[in-house]
Each structure stands twice: as structure tokens, then as C-alpha cells.
Amino acid sequence: MKIRASAEDYLEAILVIGKGKNNVRAVDIVKHTGYARASISIALKQLKESGCIEVDNNHSITLTDKGAQVAKRTYRRHLLIGNFLIALGVDEKTAFADACKLEHVISESSFECLNSYYQQNFAPANEKNHPQAGGGINL
Amino acid sequence: MKIRASAEDYLEAILVIGKGKNNVRAVDIVKHTGYARASISIALKQLKESGCIEVDNNHSITLTDKGAQVAKRTYRRHLLIGNFLIALGVDEKTAFADACKLEHVISESSFECLNSYYQQNFAPANEKNHPQAGGGINL
DNA sequence: TTTGTTAGTTAGTGTCAACTAACAAATAAT
DNA sequence: ATTATTTGTTAGTTGACACTAACTAACAAA
Numbered sequence: 001m002k003i004r005a006s007a008e009d010y011l012e013a014i015l016v017i018g019k020g021k022n023n024v025r026a027v028d029i030v031k032h033t034g035y036a037r038a039s040i041s042i043a044l045k046q047l048k049e050s051g052c053i054e055v056d057n058n059h060s061i062t063l064t065d066k067g068a069q070v071a072k073r074t075y076r077r078h079l080l081i082g083n084f085l086i087a088l089g090v091d092e093k094t095a096f097a098d099a100c101k102l103e104h105v106i107s108e109s110s111f112e113c114l115n116s117y118y119q120q121n122f123a124p125a126n127e128k129n130h131p132q133a134g135g136g137i138n139l
Numbered sequence: 140m141k142i143r144a145s146a147e148d149y150l151e152a153i154l155v156i157g158k159g160k161n162n163v164r165a166v167d168i169v170k171h172t173g174y175a176r177a178s179i180s181i182a183l184k185q186l187k188e189s190g191c192i193e194v195d196n197n198h199s200i201t202l203t204d205k206g207a208q209v210a211k212r213t214y215r216r217h218l219l220i221g222n223f224l225i226a227l228g229v230d231e232k233t234a235f236a237d238a239c240k241l242e243h244v245i246s247e248s249s250f251e252c253l254n255s256y257y258q259q260n261f262a263p264a265n266e267k268n269h270p271q272a273g274g275g276i277n278l
Numbered sequence: 279t280t281t282g283t284t285a286g287t288t289a290g291t292g293t294c295a296a297c298t299a300a301c302a303a304a305t306a307a308t
Numbered sequence: 309a310t311t312a313t314t315t316g317t318t319a320g321t322t323g324a325c326a327c328t329a330a331c332t333a334a335c336a337a338a
Contacts, residue, residue, distance in 0.1 A: 006295060027315060039296055041317055059316075088252040098249045105240040113227040145325060166285060178326060180287055198286075 005104040008074045009033070010043050011052060014063055015071035024061045077103035080115055087122035144243040147213045148172070149182050150191060153202055154210035163200045216242035219254055226261035 013032050017024045029040050044061065047053045052067030063071055078099050085095035106114070152171050156163045168179050183200070186192045191206030202210055221238035225231055245253070 004294070025315080030315090035295095036297060037316070038298080038318080041315095043295085045317090085249050085252065088249075088256045090249045090252045094246055094248050098244070098246050101244040102241060105237070105244065107233055107237050109233050110224050110227075110229045110237045113224065113229045117227045143324070164285080169285095175327060176286070177288080177328075180285095182325090184287090 006043065007047060007050075007052065008070060008104055009100075010040075010047060011063065011067050011071035012074040012078065014053065014061055015068070015075055018063070023058075025059050026061070029061075074103055077106070077111060080111070080118060081106070084114055084118050084122070087118065145182065146186060146189075146191065147209055147243055148239075149179075149186060150202065150206050150210035151213040151217065153192065153200055154207070154214055157202070162197075164198050165200070168200075213242055216245070216250060219250070219257060220245070223253055223257050223261065226257065 010029065010033075013029050014024050017028045017032055021028070026037070026040050026044055029035075029044075030037050033040070035043075044053065044055065047067065048055055051064055052070065054062050054064060056062075078096070081102050082092075082096040082099035085098060086092055090098070149168065149172075152168050153163050156167045156171055160167070165176070165179050165183060168174075168183075169176050172179070174182075183192065183194065186206065187194060190203055191209065193201050193203055195201075217235070217238050220241050221231075221235040224234035224237060229237070
């Protein structure tokens with residue numbers, strides 16, 4: 001199964017939710033994303049089939065290595081693109097709302113250029129120790 | 140009818156093709172975009188119904204005011220985002236391929252911030268006289 | 279004039295990603 | 309213990325956006 005935009009979103013959500021609590025369940029993703037219960041259920045089924053997550057008897061969801069890789073990549077993009085836009089003067093809410101969409105379509109090489117530019121021109125000295133800044137928004 | 144990503148692309152294509160020849164027809168869009176003839180035919184029908192284009196008896200396509208507005212907005216985004224990425228070190232081909240996708244999802248306010256930053260930090264003095272630079276790629 | 283090509287259309291299909299409605303199972307409240 | 313709520317699942321639907329196959333109409337060529 002190909003990793004699509006929506007799968008990236010769900011995996012990212014699981015990662016972020018997991019930072020705040022140690023037991024991620026489907027409802028948490030429902031609350032976090034605003035999608036219908038059924039939509040999440042179906043998406044999780046696919047993520048399970050594609051080996052991105054595991055679900056135990058208590059419906060507790062964990063990312064596999066494969067899933068975590070995608071989630072982290074997406075989350076990293078989310079943060080960087082969001083912070084980049086903020087550095088350009090975009091308000092935080094809009095910046096992360098846009099990041100949410102941009103993160104799925106920007107190419108690897110463009111992202112790396114964005115990253116380099118950000119590190120050289122915008123990065124606050126302490127940021128690499130606080131990569132979660134602004135990350136709670138709208139993932 | 141809501142303006143969707145694909146409609147923006149088609150209108151942009153019509154605008155760009157129209158810069159090079161004075162009679163835009165469906166075939167031209169087929170060649171320009173690579174989509175199937177049938178797909179273009181259906182898309183044009185919708186664009187007609189939504190008042191974005193007009194088609195005369197010779198199948199010649201013209202943008203209405205409404206259509207031209209969308210096309211220009213999209214094209215402007217395409218050029219700026221592409222050039223912005225190039226300024227960041229992305230190769231031209233990738234930059235405009237990415238611009239093609241980003242142009243549909245970035246918000247108005249983020250785009251304007253991108254634009255301001257570009258004008259202040261990257262814009263070559265003569266660029267505003269050559270806004271078509273790189274614009275022929277992959278619209 | 280029959281044949282072939284080009285242009286446009288229509289009908290039907292497929293995929294992705296969301297939805298609602300209805301049902302089942304587990305948990306909490308009374 | 310019965311009822312209500314929460315959680316998860318399944319079935320079926322919708323909308324956007326592409327596709328192929330098959331058709332028509334116009335035109336060119338042999």
C-alpha cells in the first residue's frame with residue numbers, strides 16, 4: 001500500500017497524541033483530527049494492513065518502525081514549514097494550518113532547501129532543543 | 140461550483156497557452172497538461188457551466204473575467220513560489236513542479252508574506268519586467 | 279468516394295478520502 | 309440489573325478527479 005497524504009496525517013496525529021499520553025486510541029484521533037469515527041476506523045484498518053501501526057486487544061495503537069518513520073518525517077516537515085512561515089510573518093494559526101497541507105506535497109529536495117535556509121537565517125539558537133514549539137496545533 | 144485545484148490548473152493552462160497563440164482549443168490543453176482528451180472535455184464543460192470560460196462555435200476558448208481572475212491569481216502564485224524555491228537553492232525543474240502543487244493549497248496570507256519576503260530579499264531588480272521567467276514549465 | 283485522421287463528446291469505470299446510518303460491544307450510571 | 313453512553317465496526321454513499329472505450333463530426337487524402 002502506498003503511503004498517501006491522509007495516512008501521513010493519521011500517523012502524525014498518532015505520534016503527537018502519543019507525546020501527551022501513553023495510550024493512544026481511535027477516539028483520541030477522532031478528537032484530535034475532527035474526522036468521523038468511521039473514517040478513522042477505516043483509516044486505522046488500512047494502516048494496520050500496511051504495517052504502519054499495531055493495535056492490541058485494548059485497542060491501544062502503537063506505531064511500528066515503518067509508521068514512526070513516516071510520522072516523524074511528516075511531523076518534522078510540519079514544524080519546519082510552520083516555523084518558516086512564522087518567520088516570514090505569517091500568524092501562528094495560519095502558518096500551521098498551511099503547514100498541514102504543504103507538508104504532504106513539497107518534495108524532499110525543496111524541503112531540505114527550506115530547512116537549510118531556515119537554519120541559517122531564522123533558527124533561534126535554542127530551537128533545536130524545543131522542536132515541539134507550536135506543534136500542538138492542527139496536526 | 141466551488142473552484143477546486145484542478146479547475147485552477149486548467150484555467151491557468153488556458154491563460155498560459157493564450158500568451159503564445161491567440162486561439163486556445165481543447166487539444167492545446169490536452170497537449171499542455173498531458174491529460175486525456177475526455178478529461179479535458181469534461182473539465183471544460185464544468186468550467187463553462189461555472190462561468191469561467193466561454194467556448195464559441197469554432198471551439199475557441201476564452202476566459203471570462205471570473206476565469207481570468209482565478210487563472211491570473213494561480214499563475215502569479217506559480218511564478219512566485221517557483222522563484223522563491225529557486226532562490227532557496229532548489230533546481231528549476233523541481234521548484235516549478237512543487238510550485239504547481241503548492242500554489243493550490245497555500246493561504247492568501249501566507250502567500251502574501253512569501254511575496255513580501257521575496258521582493259525584499261531575493262527579487263532581482265529587473266524581474267518585475269520579466270514575470271514569465273520559468274513560467275512555461277509544467278503548468 | 280471511400281478511407282483515415284483529428285477534435286470533441288458521452289458513457290461507464292476506478293481510486294481516494296471523506297461522510298452518515300446502523301449495529302455491536304464495552305463501560306459507566308442509575 | 310437495567311439503562312445510557314462511549315467506542316469501534318460495517319455497509320453504503322458522495323464528491324473530486326482521473327481514466328478507457330466508443331461514438332460523432334469535420335476535414336484531408338488516396
